[in-house]
Amino acid sequence: MITLTPKQRFQVPVDAENIQPDRFETKTVEEIKALPVWEGNRRRVLADLFHIESEEAPSSDNATIRVMGDLTKLKKIGAKMSFGRILVDGSVGMRLGEDMRGGVITVTGNTDSWAGTMMKAGRIEVRGNVGDYVGAAYRGSTEGMRGGTIEVHGDAGSEVGCFMRNGLIKIQGNVGAFAGMHMREGTILVEGDSYGRLGAEMRGGKIIVLGHVPSILPTFTVTSVRKRAKAGPEQVSGPFYMFTGDVAENGEGRLYVAQAKNPHLHVYERYLVT
Amino acid sequence: MSLLLKNGFVYDPLNGVEGEVMDIAVDHGKIVETPLSQVQKILDVTGMLVMPGGVDIHAHIAGSEVNAGRLLRPEDHFKDVEVRGKRTRSGVGYSVPSTFTTGYRYSKMGYTTVMVPSMPPLEARHTHEEMDDTPMIDKAAYPLLGDWWFALEYLQDGLLDECAAHIAWMMRATKGYAIKIVNPGGLESWGFGKNVHSIDDPVPNFDITPRQILRGLCQVNTILNLPHTIHVHTNNLGRPGNYYTALKTMDCVQDLAKGKQPIIHVTHCQFSAFKGSDWSNMHSGAEGIARYLNRHTHVTIDVGQVCFTNTTTMTADGPFQYGLYQLSGNKWVNHDVETETSSGIVPFRYKRKSYVHATQWTIGLELALLINSPWKVFLTTDHPNAAPFITYPQIISWLMSRRARAKLLNKINRKARKRSALASLDREYDFHEVAIMTRAGTARALGLTEKGHLGEGADADIAVYNVNPETINPSTEYATIQRAFERTAYTLKAGEIVSRNGEIVKPVQGSTYWADVQTREPQEAAADLKQRFGKYWTIQYANYSIPERYLHHSKPIAIKAEV
Numbered sequence: 001m002i003t004l005t006p007k008q009r010f011q012v013p014v015d016a017e018n019i020q021p022d023r024f025e026t027k028t029v030e031e032i033k034a035l036p037v038w039e040g041n042r043r044r045v046l047a048d049l050f051h052i053e054s055e056e057a058p059s060s061d062n063a064t065i066r067v068m069g070d071l072t073k074l075k076k077i078g079a080k081m082s083f084g085r086i087l088v089d090g091s092v093g094m095r096l097g098e099d100m101r102g103g104v105i106t107v108t109g110n111t112d113s114w115a116g117t118m119m120k121a122g123r124i125e126v127r128g129n130v131g132d133y134v135g136a137a138y139r140g141s142t143e144g145m146r147g148g149t150i151e152v153h154g155d156a157g158s159e160v161g162c163f164m165r166n167g168l169i170k171i172q173g174n175v176g177a178f179a180g181m182h183m184r185e186g187t188i189l190v191e192g193d194s195y196g197r198l199g200a201e202m203r204g205g206k207i208i209v210l211g212h213v214p215s216i217l218p219t220f221t222v223t224s225v226r227k228r229a230k231a232g233p234e235q236v237s238g239p240f241y242m243f244t245g246d247v248a249e250n251g252e253g254r255l256y257v258a259q260a261k262n263p264h265l266h267v268y269e270r271y272l273v274t
Numbered sequence: 275m276s277l278l279l280k281n282g283f284v285y286d287p288l289n290g291v292e293g294e295v296m297d298i299a300v301d302h303g304k305i306v307e308t309p310l311s312q313v314q315k316i317l318d319v320t321g322m323l324v325m326p327g328g329v330d331i332h333a334h335i336a337g338s339e340v341n342a343g344r345l346l347r348p349e350d351h352f353k354d355v356e357v358r359g360k361r362t363r364s365g366v367g368y369s370v371p372s373t374f375t376t377g378y379r380y381s382k383m384g385y386t387t388v389m390v391p392s393m394p395p396l397e398a399r400h401t402h403e404e405m406d407d408t409p410m411i412d413k414a415a416y417p418l419l420g421d422w423w424f425a426l427e428y429l430q431d432g433l434l435d436e437c438a439a440h441i442a443w444m445m446r447a448t449k450g451y452a453i454k455i456v457n458p459g460g461l462e463s464w465g466f467g468k469n470v471h472s473i474d475d476p477v478p479n480f481d482i483t484p485r486q487i488l489r490g491l492c493q494v495n496t497i498l499n500l501p502h503t504i505h506v507h508t509n510n511l512g513r514p515g516n517y518y519t520a521l522k523t524m525d526c527v528q529d530l531a532k533g534k535q536p537i538i539h540v541t542h543c544q545f546s547a548f549k550g551s552d553w554s555n556m557h558s559g560a561e562g563i564a565r566y567l568n569r570h571t572h573v574t575i576d577v578g579q580v581c582f583t584n585t586t587t588m589t590a591d592g593p594f595q596y597g598l599y600q601l602s603g604n605k606w607v608n609h610d611v612e613t614e615t616s617s618g619i620v621p622f623r624y625k626r627k628s629y630v631h632a633t634q635w636t637i638g639l640e641l642a643l644l645i646n647s648p649w650k651v652f653l654t655t656d657h658p659n660a661a662p663f664i665t666y667p668q669i670i671s672w673l674m675s676r677r678a679r680a681k682l683l684n685k686i687n688r689k690a691r692k693r694s695a696l697a698s699l700d701r702e703y704d705f706h707e708v709a710i711m712t713r714a715g716t717a718r719a720l721g722l723t724e725k726g727h728l729g730e731g732a733d734a735d736i737a738v739y740n741v742n743p744e745t746i747n748p749s750t751e752y753a754t755i756q757r758a759f760e761r762t763a764y765t766l767k768a769g770e771i772v773s774r775n776g777e778i779v780k781p782v783q784g785s786t787y788w789a790d791v792q793t794r795e796p797q798e799a800a801a802d803l804k805q806r807f808g809k810y811w812t813i814q815y816a817n818y819s820i821p822e823r824y825l826h827h828s829k830p831i832a833i834k835a836e837v
Contacts, residue, residue: 041358140605141349 001064002032004050010073012040013093014049017076021063021084021103029054067092072112078105081122094131097124100148113157119167121148132157132176135169145169145186149232158195161188164205168232180207183253189231193261202246202253208236212261220245220255222268229256241265276301277769278313279736282324283743285705287714288727292706293743298324300734303768307730317771321742322763325709326726327386327735329716332505332541332576333657335376336390336404336413338397339588339617342607343370343658346619347586362778369585369658373407377784379664381410381773384737384762386784387717387725390415391454391505391541392590394611395422396813398448399820405786406826410772412725412735414787416505417448418590418615420455420487421462424803429490430482437490438497438837440800442791445500447819449788449828452502452720453495456590457509458487461616469593470509473522484509485526492527492537498791498835501721503539503574508546512594517559520546521566524573531572539719542578542656544638553630557693558637564644567651574719575645576652579638579669580631581661584623588659592616613810624661626682632690634660636683642673643699648710652719666712667759673703675752705743721831722787734769737762783827790830793837 002024015038024032033047046052063084067077071092078086082101091109095117102122113131116124117138130152135145136159144163155173159181166186174192183202193211200217208229216222220243228237240256257265279298284291299308334340344351344367351366356375358364365375380388393401393415405413419425419441428437441453459470459477466478473484488506495504508523510516524540531537540546547563550556567573587598592608595618599606607619624631638660645651653670657663672679676699683691691697703711717726724733741758748755761776772780791797807815822828 137349138352139348140346141352143349 001055001066002029003053003055003066003068004046005067006050006069006071006074007048009070010039010049013073013075014039015076016074017079018046019065019067019074020078020081020086021065022080022082024065025063025084078103081105091128097122100124110154116145116148116150116169118143119145119148119150121146123148124150126150126152126154129154129173130156133159133162134171135161135164135167137163137182142182144182144184155192160190161186164188170231174211180205180253183207187231189236198257199246199253199255201249201251203249203251204253206231206254206256208240208256210236210258210261213257213265216243216255216257216265216268217246219248221247222271224272225259225269226256241268275315275769276306276313277315277317277734277766277771278308279324279738280316280318280320282319282322282738284324284728285709286326286728287706287710288718289729291728296324298728298736300736300766300769303734303770305728305730305732305734317738317764319738319763321744323705323739323741323743323758324728325384325737325739326713326717326728326732327737327765327767328380328384329713329720329722329726330380330385330388330654330657330663331539331652331716331720332391332578332654333388333663334390334392334588334659335388335657335663336373336408337393337401337415339392339590339609339619340370341400341404342609342617343586343588343619344372346605346607347621350584350586350621359778361781369583369662371662373404374409377408377410378773378778381765381767381778382761382776383664383666383759384739384765385411385663386733386735386737386765386767387412387722389413389451389720392456392617393417393448393450393454394590394615394617395419395444395448395450395818396611396614396811398450399824402449402786402820402825406783409781409783410767410778412784412787412829414451414720415449416452416454416502417444417450418454418456419444419491420453420458420506421460421615423613425491425494426462426477426480426482426487429486430480434490434493434497435837438494438835439793439795439797440803441491441494442498442793442835442837443797445498445789445791446797449786449820449822449825451787451789451831452500452505453491454505454507455488455491456507456615457511457594458484458506460484460509460593461590464592464616465610472519473509473526488523488526488538489530492530496530496532496537497837498789499833500789500791501831501833502719503537505539505541507541507589507591511545511589511591512548512597514548514550514552514556517547517549517562520559520563524566524570528570528572534571536574536650536719537572538574540573540575542654542659543575543641543651544578544580544634544660545656547637547641548633556630557633558640558695560637560640560644561695564641567645568647574650574652574715575641576654576656576716577638577642578654578656578660579642579665580624580634581655581665581668582624582626582631582635583661583665584621585658585661586619587622588617588619590615590617592618594618595620598622612812626686629687629690632686633694635686636690636694636696639672639679639696640694640699642703642711643696643701648703648707649715649718651711652716653711664760667756670703670708670712670759671748671752671756674708674748674755675750676700676702677749678752702749704748734766736764736766738764738766740775785827785829786825787829787831788825790832791835792832793835
């Protein structure tokens with residue numbers, strides 16, 4: 001296992017896409033220390049910014065990376081990684097696990113926005129909260145998360161899974177506005193409350209909310225009441241109102257909203273054919 | 275500074291030099307006769323290919339539509355980032371790169387002159403500002419005049435001389451170089467939600483047809499002695515069955531030709547060469563167009579070759595772009611430039627497995643291979659409409675190697691492959707022909723007498739490619755060819771080495787060419803024009819014209835008009 005600790009508090013964003021198992025794998029500690037990294041507009045090497053220690057003999061595998069300390073300015077850790085593990089002890093900056101293709105990232109603190117954007121496979125677990133655009137597409141792009149799992153124990157910001165195309169996002173806390181916006185496929189499970197505007201312009205996929213939802217967009221049609229819903233491997237029990245939409249996009253996305261926490265949605269029941 | 279390029283294999287088609295080992299001498303930014311009495315620097319280019327600097331006849335690299343494209347596509351910048359170098363600025367963008375990156379990338383490929391093909395007159399100021407910010411290359415812009423109200427009015431009344439005097443004023447006012455006609459009549463119709471579908475459809479609110487616009491402006495072009503011909507983007511572009519419209523467009527001006535001089539340039543012809551009645555039975559009309567070009571001398575075309583990549587389409591053809599938006603469902607921009615023209619932008623991905631896209635790919639190559647004379651068909655991708663300009667080296671490798679084409683042909687949509695004649699085309703371009711279609715031919719078509727050749731007095735814009743034409747077999751070593759054309763060993767601009775082995779060593783500012791048309795009477799904007807500006811334009815007449823001092827490096831080409 002390789003451990004990285006910042007030498008000092010970062011003043012400017014650090015672009016650290018080289019902190020990932022694929023780049024570390026076959027290298028000695030000395031080679032790892034010499035990997036390039038951008039501190040603001042300055043090109044540095046990892047050893048300039050981090051204390052780097054290898055816990056085992058240098059020949060051991062470097063597929064597990066531990067990063068600890070104040071990492072809120074550290075961007076793009078684990079970008080494009082395809083295997084191995086990254087353990088982040090603390091809170092980390094933007095674009096964690098961007099375009100990830102495999103492996104596991106675990107964060108004990110919070111992450112900034114764009115965690116797991118364009119992710120293809122693998123798993124990200126965040127014990128704290130995450131920022132906006134979890135598993136989303138890059139600005140302007142329509143290629144969101146394509147596979148893998150993101151699990152957040154805390155809350156998430158706005159536009160969770162924007163342009164999501166597959167995979168599973170599980171948020172145990174609350175989510176901001178526009179969760180599942182432009183969604184094409186895949187599943188978002190929100191165990192807490194939602195700020196609303198769920199699934200705007202979604203064309204496919206599934207959003208399940210166990211908590212409170214202020215209102216449903218007018219471009220969704222209520223179709224039935226379901227006893228349970230499936231989120232990846234697990235079953236969640238309801239009952240749920242099921243809506244489909246977004247009709248404005250000829251979408252076939254599904255919204256499952258828990259009946260228990262949303263008594264104000266009872267008005268939809270009169271549209272249900274019994 | 276004087277400089278001698280020693281022992282290169284020189285390809286200079288305009289001077290009849292075809293791969294001879296020669297020395298090229300340069301002094302004060304011009305090519306001079308060898309031997310030079312005193313040479314400050316000798317560059318040994320033994321075993322390398324020496325060509326004039328590339329001249330691109332059609333690439334959207336600056337202007338309001340390009341900038342709107344940049345705003346529309348952050349994801350395009352995200353994937354392609356250029357870090358600041360010792361001498362270069364940082365930049366971003368794959369299909370719509372930032373200005374500095376555009377200049378650097380062209381220079382690395384050995385291109386030294388690039389034409390900006392669509393400048394709405396109202397946006398001329400912006401276009402010139404961006405062109406001034408594009409380093410390493412000389413530039414010029416074609417103002418869009420095919421749907422220009424005043425031109426349409428003069429032409430419908432048959433007032434050719436008055437129209438010519440007016441266009442002369444427009445060239446000066448916008449600092450333009452050639453007359454660009456986009457979907458003549460169609461853009462004016464688009465202002466009313468309509469389009470024209472043949473060259474004989476009437477244009478709403480005018481008593482005129484596209485045929486009359488084309489013929490009228492073609493005659494005006496001759497009266498004004500403009501260096502380039504009319505530069506035409508045909509009606510019905512990008513619609514199945516439009517090859518017939520393209521042929522009609524070429525044919526409608528045929529009787530105006532004098533001698534063997536070309537009088538019309540049909541641009542990105544691939545988009546105008548579709549046969550069939552709808553998308554499911556659309557197929558190549560390249561053969562018909564090639565046959566026409568092989569029999570006539572009054573037309574030149576550029577290819578507009580598609581590559582399978584993610585790019586951004588942008589044209590002044592608003593109705594066409596609207597159609598493209600409906601096809602793709604992508605985000606889009608559509609714009610009406612006041613009374614002048616329209617425009618549209620749609621991101622687009624050309625897919626190998628799509629029947630239509632694959633057919634488009636074959637059409638471009640068929641055009642280039644079926645037209646016998648490279649003096650009539652030029653290499654473009656209509657950057658960024660069919661592909662970004664950085665794909666030129668790959669296209670050159672397809673043209674030079676049957677095997678390179680076959681390799682990709684095997685991977686495209688099966689139906690497209692079966693219906694295409696491409697597999698049966700054995701022709702392979704040689705270096706001489708490549709030099710014609712990428713520099714000599716385009717320079718000649720543009721009337722740029724100091725570009726595209728290495729004769730005495732020419733601008734010392736030179737590209738040296740690290741490939742030995744004596745030992746290489748382009749047919750099999752197409753990958754080497756592609757690499758060589760991607761990065762020059764040396765690019766010289768005005769006699770200075772500006773790029774070496776794909777690295778910019780000296781950033782330079784190019785010049786902006788414009789047609790300084792001198793009429794017998796001094797050009798004065800008509801009184802009613804000034805009056806109408808107050809009524810219809812958002813810009814005051816006084817602020818409309820661009821003064822010469824506004825351009826950083828102005829290079830007027832003085833032309834005597836016959837009016």
